[in-house]
Amino acid sequence: MINSTIKSLNSDQSVSLLLNELKTVNGHFLLVADENWDSVNWADILNYSSCNVSIISNRYDIAKKAKAASISTYFNDLDFSGFKPKSFDGVFFRVSKERANTHHVINQSAYLLKSGAALMLSGEKNDGIKSYVKKASMLFNTSSIPTKFGNQYLAKISVSVPDDFKKLDDSNYSSMQAVKALSKYGLASKPGVFGWNKIDRGSAFFVDHLPILMSSFKHSPRTLLDLGCGYGFLCYQAKSFDIKNITATDNNAAALIAVKANFKNSEQRVEIVASNVGDVITKNFDTIWCNPPFHKGFLVNSDLTSRFLEATCRLLASDGHAFYVVNSFISLEKKAHGLFKSIQLVADNGSFKVIALSNPQRNAIKQTPSAKIN
Template sequence: MNDLALAWLTRMMMQENAAQALWCSDENALTSLPAAEQWPHKPLLMTNRWDIAQQAERLGFNSRFSDFDFSELSDASLSHVFYRISKEKPVTHHIINQAHRLLMPGGKLFLCGQKSEGIKTYIDKAGKLFGCTASAQKNGTVYSAILDNMLPQNDQRLDDSDYPQLRPINSPQGITIHSKPGLFGWNKIDQGSEFLIQALPALLDQLPQPPKRLLDLGCGYGYLTLMTANLPLEQRVLTDNNAAALHTARRNCELNQITAEIIAADAGDQIQQTFDLILCNPPFHQGFSVDSDLTDKFILSAKRLLAKHGIALFVVNQFIPLERKAREHFRQVNMLAHNSSFKLVTLTH
């Protein structure tokens, strides 16, 4: 599906052709983007998504993969910042705040999004922070604004929930879990993941031999791996597409003295070895909408990464047709358990 807000932003970037420009992009895929050689001046692209960073590099852009860490960029060093708003308010507020710091006096923030995403409110807030008249332009369901940076840095920053900082969340006794904004369901234990962990001991008891190599596919802040601390595993690998998830998962493993590899990848695409146990609570949203292709992507990844006699355990919402999709690729697809919200499905070659 074409993102009309992103299309507007692309037009503005091509039109402005600014030498000192930054483009911030997260869950919104790079669709129909002209190759970098068509841009005399290419914006620096900062993204917290591994797949977007890799796609941008392939197109010839200079990209930075991070949890929107702008610390290496100097105050008032940019003339333009381009941003299609994010799904989560703390992320959007954080980037607007940083745009205010990074833009030189008179520099411009190009801001856009869908009406249903709260873009008009973000434009109003950014206008107050920047000290300019914020006039939202409507194009169908898309609203956009070009904001001039008229005020010096001040204490009117938008509330970003202290975005960069990790903070503890309620967790099972004996396990220390930190999280942060920028992660889906960041301030709680995901109910689907908890359901999976509750069923895991019974599943492992049925296996002919204990697993030795664990892959946490789409690890988030690492909850599934943390809850395997008592298993005599020889290797643990956690992978995710999100920079915030990778940073937080690494810290959680350190805090709980769990030896693990943390790998940036798009559904495990950077991993070559196989595993005899794969645990996965896959995402089913891309940006603001449900994306059924994500299910296929994680199923195909599990097919490639699962050892011959291994087992993959997925937890998904009841409405995700995981079993039907997986039967094309696995010899056995079994419903292990279900409740009113989730189902657990095992996959074996």
């Protein structure tokens, strides 16, 4: 393994370890790129790596950037069924925040890797990297000790897997599942969606205040955009307010699968769109609902809130109303200043706050929508 002093190509140092390792290998390699790979300059990979690289990503924005760099790229919910068994000389993965995701990737690597090929895992101690390396080593019938580089660890786990190996528990990753917390709503979810097996407390706080928020309208809005829809908990509430036309968008492939399943038999007209904060959407909406993230993988991303607000400013009808719920410590009101003439704090329980936005000022937008991935 190479020296840890090589300059990082990514703000996530565990991803950087994998990219540095990629410089030293030859063959056909699969990079499993989730949200932790957000800052990678994909064009550089072709410049410094001589191996054949394929990328699978469950994030629309990452897949779009990788494809734009002319790298063989697959955007899906970590569905590896399109690859031939034992077709890769290596699989590179920075462990995920979600255990089910990581176990799923490790399990699938057992099928994808050639005999004697290796799974490269990276992450920090608090990410559970040592435990994952131990589990993968047992699964692959081998042993591996992760090497420490500062706060990060990198492990090479060679494959020697029996045909009847016992998979790690991935919570039935590929399946839509009934969730007890969602049963009264008739909703289902799946691993891979943020907070997949619960109701987000911020979203619940938002829904509690929807009657107050919707009183802003003289007439019931006809169109709704759920910006960052997850499995669809927020936009599912639209039926209580007779909103017939819904657009649900997310950059997470698992979320798109889940929300599609939840609205399969709906009487409402629902359009489901893969996007990077609504970048491919061009029409305007009477109302926009949003519970935006503020993390990218293990890292806090301070720009995310601003990007969601700019998208909302661009997509909200001039006489429309947008409603946000965020953690109370997020300075959304400050970030929204200049983008909206009206910014109203509706409720704050000390943990979450609900904010209403109206009168969008489109001339204040810095970003422009980008092209759709084909």
